[in-house]
Amino acid sequence: MTSVTEAESAATPELGDVLEIRGGRPLRGQVDVKGAKNLATKAMVASLLGETPSILRDVPEIRDVEVVRSLLEVHGVRVTEGEEPGSLVLDPTAAKSAGFEEIDAHAGSSRIPILFCGPLLHLLGQAFIPDLGGCRIGDRPIDFHLDALRKFGAIVDKQPNGIRLSAPEGLHGASIELPYPSVGATEQVLLTAVRAKGVTELKNAAIEPEIMDLIGVLQKMGAIISYEPNRVIFIEGVAELKGYDHRSLFDRNEAASWACAALATDGEIFVKGARQYEMLTFLNVYRKTGGAFDITDEGITFRRAKTPLNPVMVETDVHPGFMTDWQQPLIVALTQAEGVSIVHETVYENRLGFTSALNQMGADIVVHPEGLAGAYRRVARRPLEQAAVITGPTPLQGADIVVPDLRGGYAYVIAALAAKGTSRVSNVGIIRRGYEKFFDKLTALGADFDVVG
Numbered sequence: 517m518t519s520v521t522e523a524e525s526a527a528t529p530e531l532g533d534v535l536e537i538r539g540g541r542p543l544r545g546q547v548d549v550k551g552a553k554n555l556a557t558k559a560m561v562a563s564l565l566g567e568t569p570s571i572l573r574d575v576p577e578i579r580d581v582e583v584v585r586s587l588l589e590v591h592g593v594r595v596t597e598g599e600e601p602g603s604l605v606l607d608p609t610a611a612k613s614a615g616f617e618e619i620d621a622h623a624g625s626s627r628i629p630i631l632f633c634g635p636l637l638h639l640l641g642q643a644f645i646p647d648l649g650g651c652r653i654g655d656r657p658i659d660f661h662l663d664a665l666r667k668f669g670a671i672v673d674k675q676p677n678g679i680r681l682s683a684p685e686g687l688h689g690a691s692i693e694l695p696y697p698s699v700g701a702t703e704q705v706l707l708t709a710v711r712a713k714g715v716t717e718l719k720n721a722a723i724e725p726e727i728m729d730l731i732g733v734l735q736k737m738g739a740i741i742s743y744e745p746n747r748v749i750f751i752e753g754v755a756e757l758k759g760y761d762h763r764s765l766f767d768r769n770e771a772a773s774w775a776c777a778a779l780a781t782d783g784e785i786f787v788k789g790a791r792q793y794e795m796l797t798f799l800n801v802y803r804k805t806g807g808a809f810d811i812t813d814e815g816i817t818f819r820r821a822k823t824p825l826n827p828v829m830v831e832t833d834v835h836p837g838f839m840t841d842w843q844q845p846l847i848v849a850l851t852q853a854e855g856v857s858i859v860h861e862t863v864y865e866n867r868l869g870f871t872s873a874l875n876q877m878g879a880d881i882v883v884h885p886e887g888l889a890g891a892y893r894r895v896a897r898r899p900l901e902q903a904a905v906i907t908g909p910t911p912l913q914g915a916d917i918v919v920p921d922l923r924g925g926y927a928y929v930i931a932a933l934a935a936k937g938t939s940r941v942s943n944v945g946i947i948r949r950g951y952e953k954f955f956d957k958l959t960a961l962g963a964d965f966d967v968v969g
């Protein structure tokens with residue numbers, strides 16, 4: 517078994533783990549957003565399907581990319597920096613001869629290993645996938661993934677520390693309907709079906725912009741994928757794929773986070789690289805909240821249109837709805853709205869726990885773990901819904917707080933920046949999973965902080 521340690525993959529010394537933040541200063545200036553965490557990592561896995569090297573551009577310098585890079589290297593993919601800054605060359609030509617590796621890698625740090633199943637089964641006929649990490653925001657089962665893999669002809673054997681897969685007869689096209697439009701399960705089907713024998717029909721697929729960009733990557737490699745109305749995707753398997761040359765979609769989650777930082781601190785931030793189309797839903801909510809934005813070809817500038825902000829009612833949802841990864845930084849801004857805001861979380865069952873630290877800082881947020889009975893819904897909701905009721909405006913005071921997960925952590929940092937007085941924010945290393953050059957960007961925006969641990 518090959519072990520790829522956290523230390524090996526997270527060697528970048530940019531971030532410490534504890535920040536002392538002196539709040540009360542508006543964030544002003546420019547930040548650049550590069551490729552999306554939720555696309556770049558998947559495009560990197562796709563390189564394993566090609567017969568020739570791939571080039572991925574605008575790769576973000578984040579820990580999840582480092583994790584996937586080391587997993588690819590364990591499987592014999594040669595990963596080097598490309599000529600263009602921020603690009604990677606992924607050469608899979610030695611992967612087949614590298615043979616089967618049972619990896620014990622990064623349990624607790626990323627969800628991407630599950631997407632190696634299809635590519636490894638095509639390449640080697642077998643795979644071992646360790647237990648997954650990622651943010652602890654609910655149960656996050658992988659049953660949709662495993663059911664789909666079985667339909668392709670894979671044999672799945674659950675083991676104490678992961679799953680072992682084999683495909684003695686090879687993989688064939690399948691007819692699959694997801695119980696819920698899961699992003700990861702849709703990617704699993706795409707990465708497996710492109711080289712399976714025959715046609716795959718996927719119903720109730722996720723259609724997030726990152727999925728569309730992954731389909732673009734696979735089409736460049738030679739795949740035949742058509743996207744039909746009503747969340748149906750058809751994939752005609754092909755015998756061989758080549759490498760791709762692709763510039764990653766921008767990180768709309770990072771862009772939305774900085775937009776909320778401008779709102780919460782009453783600052784003004786130009787997010788270079790942000791685009792309107794992928795953020796339409798976010799921008800509507802931003803405007804209703806009392807935020808303003810100017811869109812140009814280079815990016816989007818975010819600021820407040822008024823103070824105090826307006827209260828809003830938001831339901832997180834699959835695309836084209838309001839993304840679950842946007843609600844945490846928005847909730848910080850909503851503590852400064854005049855009146856009662858409601859955020860219904862419908863994607864994960866435990867994604868509002870981070871609000872308790874905001875209450876410690878002076879916010880008035882009540883979480884209803886079973887959702888709000890009788891509340892208005894656009895469509896019927898899943899039983900795992902919870903709701904946060906935020907009453908504002910409430911001044912925030914500095915506090916000692918511990919980052920729980922990626923987006924919750926970002927929310928804590930902007931809450932501390934918006935608060936009066938000094939905060940000590942621990943465990944900020946988690947933020948490296950999805951925000952590149954985070955300290956540099958805070959400094960560029962005029963944040964007053966020190967790394968103290």
Ligand SMILES: CC(=O)N[C@H]1[C@@H](OP(=O)(O)OP(=O)(O)OC[C@H]2O[C@@H](n3ccc(=O)[nH]c3=O)[C@H](O)[C@@H]2O)O[C@H](CO)[C@@H](O)[C@@H]1O
Pocket residue numbers: 553554627654655656657658659660661662696697698699700701722839840841863864865
């Ligand atoms: C690396 C990455 O791209 N992460 C994103 C991805 O996560 P991820 O791909 O893990 O999220 P999914 O869309 O799969 O999960 C959505 C819901 O489906 C459930 N589910 C999923 C798979 C399964 O086999 N069984 C099952 O029940 C999950 O528990 C969750 O309640 O999409 C989420 C929803 O937009 C985002 O918050 C994450 O940032």
Ligand SMILES: C=C(OP(=O)(O)O)C(=O)O
Pocket residue numbers: 626627649650651841922923950
């Ligand atoms: C939930 C997230 O990521 P992951 O799926 O990688 O845990 C996120 O990016 O907010």
